[in-house]
Amino acid sequence: MKKTLLIYYSYGGTTKHLAEELKNELKLDSHQLELKNDLQGIFKMVFKIPFLMMFKKCPALKPINIDFEQYDNIIIGMPVWMATFAAPIRTFIRDTNLSGKNIALFCSSGTNPGHVFADFKSLLPDNDYVSELKLKNAEKNLETSVIKLKGWASELF
């Protein structure tokens, strides 16, 4: 049977909220990507995150104990940082074998999601991309975003 896995990273909690709503609605298996060393706090926000982003660094993730073989379809949710995907997503892409998976992408952003999905797809060009959803101003429009996300995801696979 074709199974769908939901993977997400969240820094401030918005993507997590969206992902959890989606997981409960569609009864999905899911996994929240977590960093070995968190990036919380003003100092890391101002210095460490821009450094990671500028130099395309891959901050270490906590181990992901998932048998990806079980899943044909992967939904990946991510916050936008500096007009692209948040740095932990880069680590996930680098460390995970997603070949042959059908991928659907959603992001949570402020006003400028930039080139988040083009950048993602440039790192994994051989996958089938089923659909993409940009949730702009997601934090301010949280409940509308949840509704949009659920509607989008219910049509995916």
Ligand SMILES: Cc1cc2nc3c(=O)[nH]c(=O)nc-3n(C[C@H](O)[C@H](O)[C@H](O)COP(=O)(O)O)c2cc1C
């Ligand atoms: C370091 C950092 C950089 C960000 N850069 C952008 C950006 O370039 N464009 C944008 O629209 N929002 C940007 N945001 C806002 C987030 O994408 C937005 O608040 C998102 O909903 C956060 O999701 P989260 O709470 O799951 O981390 C940035 C937030 C942070 C913390």
